[in-house]
Structure formats: structure tokens, C-alpha cells
Amino acid sequence: MPRPALPTAPRPALPTVPHSVLHARITEWFQREARDLPWRGGCSAWGVLVSEIMLQQTPVIRVQPVWEEWLQRWPTPAEFAAAAPADVLRAWGRLGYPRRALRLHAAAAEIVEKHNGAVPDNYDELLELPGVGTYTAAAVAAFAFGRRTTVVDTNIRRVHARLVIGQALPAPALTAAEMALAAQLLPRDTGESVLWNAAAMELGALICTARSPKCNDCPVLDKCAWIAAGQPEPSYIPKGQPWAGTDRQVRGAVMAVLRAASSPVHADLLWDAEAAALHTEVSKELGKLHALNTHAPQLERALAGLLTDGLATMSEAGYQLPN
Structure with a gap:
């Protein structure tokens, strides 16, 4: 019952x-x-x-x-x-x-x-x-x-x-x-x-x-x-919305590098921390990017997303903000 x-x-x-x-x-x-x-x-x-x-x-x-x-x-x-x-x-x-x-x-x-x-x-x-x-x-x-x-x-x-x-x-x-x-x-x-x-x-x-x-x-x-x-x-x-460790955080760090640069940023600087340390113009922002210890696929996604959204352009010289 x-x-x-x-x-x-x-x-x-x-x-x-x-x-x-x-x-x-x-x-x-x-x-x-x-x-x-x-x-x-x-x-x-x-x-x-x-x-x-x-x-x-x-x-x-x-x-x-x-x-x-x-x-x-x-x-x-x-x-x-x-x-x-x-x-x-x-x-x-x-x-x-x-x-x-x-x-x-x-x-x-x-x-x-x-x-x-x-x-x-x-x-x-x-x-x-x-x-x-x-x-x-x-x-x-x-x-x-x-x-x-x-x-x-x-x-x-x-x-x-x-x-x-x-x-x-x-x-x-x-x-x-x-x-x-x-x-x-x-x-x-x-x-x-x-x-x-x-x-x-x-x-x-x-x-x-x-x-x-x-x-x-x-x-x-x-x-x-x-x-x-x-x-x-x-x-x-x-x-x-999470931030630390996300693609959004990496995109923001890359954008900070591009905003600080007066000329294209060579791709090697985004991938190689030692080379980045020698690039005095944007070394501070590059240092912040590399401090994230971003793995390669995540950085690739971040760069691809910036290009797709029209927030960055890419040439042989490197990445930069759109003109």
C-alpha cells in the first residue's frame, strides 16, 4: 500500500x-x-x-x-x-x-x-x-x-x-x-x-x-x-566563464603582443620563448604569452581564430593587426 x-x-x-x-x-x-x-x-x-x-x-x-x-x-x-x-x-x-x-x-x-x-x-x-x-x-x-x-x-x-x-x-x-x-x-x-x-x-x-x-x-x-x-x-x-588556461586567454595574450608591435611579429617569436626574449619591442607581452606554457594545438587554434575573425592578418613577415 x-x-x-x-x-x-x-x-x-x-x-x-x-x-x-x-x-x-x-x-x-x-x-x-x-x-x-x-x-x-x-x-x-x-x-x-x-x-x-x-x-x-x-x-x-x-x-x-x-x-x-x-x-x-x-x-x-x-x-x-x-x-x-x-x-x-x-x-x-x-x-x-x-x-x-x-x-x-x-x-x-x-x-x-x-x-x-x-x-x-x-x-x-x-x-x-x-x-x-x-x-x-x-x-x-x-x-x-x-x-x-x-x-x-x-x-x-x-x-x-x-x-x-x-x-x-x-x-x-x-x-x-x-x-x-x-x-x-x-x-x-x-x-x-x-x-x-x-x-x-x-x-x-x-x-x-x-x-x-x-x-x-x-x-x-x-x-x-x-x-x-x-x-x-x-x-x-x-x-x-572560465579564463585561465582557455583558448580565450591565449587569444588575448596574442592580441596583446600584436597591439604592442609596430610591425609584423614573426611566427617564430610566438612559438620560441628564447627568440622572443631577444625581441625588445614586445618582449614583455611575448613573455606573458610564453608564461602560459601553451601547447601547440591551442596556440594554433588561437591564431586561426584571430585570422578568421579579422582580428589579425598573416604575411611572410608575420602576424599583425589588420590595416
Whole structure:
């Protein structure tokens, strides 16, 4: 005879909070506590676009100094489109995923060719630019042009998951249900919608963080569904992307060598540590590459990947950044 199922404790009722209350509390907090970032308030649309591309999977503290130097050097899409790819990649430095730099370069060229040098002011045309996805198009439309668009990044997804759904973390990948919830939460007034997008994003970045949320500092602590549910643990453990020993690390080390070099780097220098030590111009970066003790197939994959992605070129003289 089967054993009767044990009774389960009822799940606590989640709070039903008018959206207007959430909007008011979070935007008021944002207006008091928001970081003074250079791509906010009075920044050009080009500056906003550059910031959004740079901030993809890269923290603000690393982006801001590069962004400031970038906008001083290339204050318009036309000036950036005229730059040599090698200069673009050197200026990108160690922001990671340098293909983003080349895509931004291609986007600038298209802005010049198809939009008379002005960043397009609507979601659909922004989405057609190289390297611009749904999030970036929505963010630029909202933050550069004041459009009412549904902006959903990792921080906003986490705020929505905790505040409204009662979950510790959003789903591992963006779902249609999350987009529908974000659309429901978006204020109808255009100006309020822009402020709400920025405020929810900032709340996720500063207070409702993934690992150590500062719940006592949250302006909607008493309205949070996750708190009301007893702060349940996440249903999965987020896994960060590994770095040490990966092909990505080797690619980054090779790119550092090419950025430091003013002429092609002979292949022997990439393979032979003793020869590399004698190459004074880039000996420091070559030393870092060889210190990884990379095995031959991994270095081959890294070089092949850089060539395929257009981040490097190869000639009889060696490897170099694209001209």
C-alpha cells in the first residue's frame, strides 16, 4: 500500500503591488543615488552607442577610462569610421571580446553611408547596424533619444525576477515571459519609461546584485516578492566563464603582443620563448604569452581564430593587426 504523501507547507502569498508604487519608489531612489556616469545626461547618441557596446559583459570601472579616451579621439561616427582597424583594436585595449570593436567600426561606416553620419533615432534602424542586437537597440533608443522601448539587461532581469516573481535569479536565458513582464512593467508615459529603464538597471547594478544583494538599502524592500517568499535559493548555480588556461586567454595574450608591435611579429617569436626574449619591442607581452606554457594545438587554434575573425592578418613577415 503506497505511503500517503507528506503535507507541504503552503507557499507564502506574494505581495501584489501597484506598478505605480514600484515606479515611484525606484525612480526616486535613482534620482538620489545614481552614479555620475559620463554617458548619462547630455551625452551624444554616438557616445551612448559606444558605451552600450563597451559595457557588454564588461564592468563600468574598466569601460569608463577607455570610453573617455575613445570619445576624445573619435567624437563622431565619421571620424571613427575613417580610423584604421589596427588603431581601433589598439584603443580597445583589454576590454575583452575585441570583435565588438570591429563591429562598432562597421556600424560607424554604415551610419556614415546610410544615415548621413547621425546615429539613427529609432529601434528598427538601430537594430540593422552591425553588432547591434535587441538590447543595444532598445537601450540606445531609450537613453539617447528618449524613446519608449523595453530595455532588458541582466540587471533588469534580476530585479524583475526578485521583485515581482519571487525568484532569486532569472532563468539562465532570456524568455518570452520575461520580455512580457518587462513590457507590462514599463510606464506608459514616455519620459517615465526612460527613467524607469535606467532606474531598474541601476538598482540591479548597485543594490539587487547577483551574489550579495544589499536588501536593507533597497527602496522597495517591503514590496519585494523574493523577500516575502523567504528569499528562496536559486534553482541553479550560475557558472562564470572560465579564463585561465582557455583558448580565450591565449587569444588575448596574442592580441596583446600584436597591439604592442609596430610591425609584423614573426611566427617564430610566438612559438620560441628564447627568440622572443631577444625581441625588445614586445618582449614583455611575448613573455606573458610564453608564461602560459601553451601547447601547440591551442596556440594554433588561437591564431586561426584571430585570422578568421579579422582580428589579425598573416604575411611572410608575420602576424599583425589588420590595416
